[in-house]
Amino acid sequence: MNVALKWQSLPGRALHAERLGHLASLCLKLEVKTYPKPGLVSHVDNGAHRDMDAELLCRSADTLAPFFCDLAAAGAGGAGMDRLRAIGVAAERAMLAATEGVNTHRGAIFGLGLLCAAAGYRNAVSVRKSLGRLVSERWDEDILSGPVSLRSHGAVAARRYGAGGARAEAADGFPSVYDIALPALHAARELAPHDEEAVRVQTCMRLIADVTDTNLLHRGGPEGLRFAQASASAFLTAGGVGSSGWRRRAADVHHAFVARNLSPGGSADLLAMALFVDRLDF
Template structure:
């Protein structure tokens, strides 16, 4: 089933809070539309998931739009972490109501939400710093010292395997977005300049190869993470989307992930964040 993507009207890069919120939601929908991406839900199939599909993920993304708008507006008003966290909690509650309890976008609410707040703040004070740096400068201490989601799959895997997880990523300014995903997007545009899906597949594979994804650790342990990273790295080493037959090879990796019940949900969230940031910091 193909998803009808409603591209927001975004004149220029200095966007108001409503435009930022719609861009964040649109970035989540773009991630869903990509295929083949290993183990993840797309408009083609449900990947390694039994509790969600593309329609559910898009409904979730649309449900979150007003909360992303609120986070951008709060950032513009100089809000502290307590206010941002309250909006995030309300967003998670609305997400769970819309999905009948399925956790579709908890990680994205956190990461994209902070980036929305930083974008609103940046517009309000008129600086040109990267959004990730602003997140780190303004909220890193509160991110690390605030209440953790103790029973989330990612948090449990992070504690068990000593991985940093989403809070460490955000507190340090999203290095996986800035040092991995954005450079990969730029390289991919040279490999497949007229194929947006290929560009995003290449970026997704680069993230999977490089990131210690706590979703992979939860589903497959250290062995599953190693399999995922080595599979994505082999795809990239063979030329990635710049080589003939790349779609077949990417689909084979996808099916291998599904057979092992592996889904790199953290990398999917980071890809959506990178698409958001890329639109604002070109």
């Protein structure tokens, strides 16, 4: 069957895009409403950040909702990377205006934005493929060949230390989401079936332990990355959120990150992406 015959009506696609935009924004706010996350901003404290707090991050997430909606609608319309990139640039400008110049969600605009576009496309053509696979199939070459942000701390660290970074992650279909975060998320629900915050903490720790987070490389170099991964791994090996006293132990890890000015912002973005995909994928 010609997939063009299966495209939804414009009103249906617009409604779906709006829902996707709000879901993406909600997932960003759920990431904020998670404590203890090592070194990261939460509703409890500002972690290793002096320039942002939970209120600012939630304001940023609300500001980005209509842009995530636009990305979903563009994906539903079969847009190429040039169109998606233009929406992303507009989203970043709106974010910086809302936060008075603080980079709260540049990485999430990129990663969650691509997933929104893929979700819009998938719904429009009724294809049963994972969002990550669709991102890779439709836009991988353009992701890798597109302009490199000179302002991104993560991109600078990726170049300096030879790490793959966000672009390689996206072009490959978000393996850190599908192979690390989602299995951790589902396993954590067995450990803490009635505590979604605990589930998010466990998933965040697993991401920190297993991902080469370029934000950690930027702040602490290879030594900081090794410390962060070892600390998160030790928490998980001791039972994670399935063990007694886990909140105190997670808080201790958090405070150790803050003392070293470490913040795994890439893992935070991946957590939000995993929450988004978990709601939508099969």
